[in-house]
Amino acid sequence: MVAQALHKTAVVIPALNESAVIAGVIKRISKLGVGEIILVDDASTDTTCLIAEAEGATVIKLFEPLGAWGATQTGLRYAVRKGFRFVVTLDADGQHNPDDIPRLLDPVATGCANVVIGSCTERGSRMRKVAWRWIKNASGVRLEDITSGFRVYDRLALRRVASWKATLLDYQDIGVILLLQRTGMVIQDVGVTMTERVNGKSRIFHNWGIVTYYMAHTLLLGFCKRIEIRRNPSPVVISRVKP
């Protein structure tokens, strides 16, 4: 089942200056035999595009930086245009293990879930963990790892995350999860192991100013949308599968 599903799957990788690690990431994904590897370049200034193209990935070059979520959504929209049934999103920095893709794809391919989130709550600094707890309390989301970019979407969920409403979001974490919840998507948490990033640093959790803005932004969004979800409850199923 999963082997068949892999052919109908596109892997979307948003990337910004990841020339040091991108070749290895694409090579490992290629071995799985997925339908297409789509690298969305968020206006990199290094050779990320050239390397990805040489490794056989389809490269979408953004002429203006749109941020990680904007870049991811571009790849999702491209995958929708190409008619893929499933889409995997993963980070370009080598944190996510491509070998976990079949395991994440399984619940979606068998129709048990519309969205699977590869979660690893063990990673991250103390500051990140405090931030997660606050965001979860404000939004009411009970998922384990709300910031993980390692996700699988089926066609129904894809339509939602490729929509105009999702474009209004700045980050792929709580806003996207709440949008999916609101529209009745079944989300499953699947535990994965993640490695420390090989190159560069987190776009958010490295600067107090950005963290403050991110927290204010996310807490407000979570709080506002929580009220909306309470008024229109949807049949959400959230389960957890251990790594």
Next chain:
Amino acid sequence: MIGIVSGVLGLIAAVTITVLIRRDKLHIAHGLGWLITALMLTFLGFAPSIFDAVALKLGIAYPPSLAFALGLLLLVIKQLSNDIQHSKLRVRQQRIIQRLSILETEMRRKKKAQEERAD
């Protein structure tokens, strides 16, 4: 005296807005709102007794404070509608950037396939 000054200021604002529309610097949809505001300012400037009467009915002891409060309220509404419009434009701009980048990729791929076939 203050009434005359506000009336004249309103008139200047109305003329400025008309000129901006004529020179294609301001969209007619925005210009219309500003023009109405300027004309109201002119009217109320030349007839301040209206404010005095309304303030009296509302039990406001100092009528100019009603004018300030209404003015502030209008500014807040205008700023909020600006931000709503800005949000819409931002989404539209982002969708266009995404669409254009996708189309460029598709074009590049087609061109490459054609070149490979030609070889």
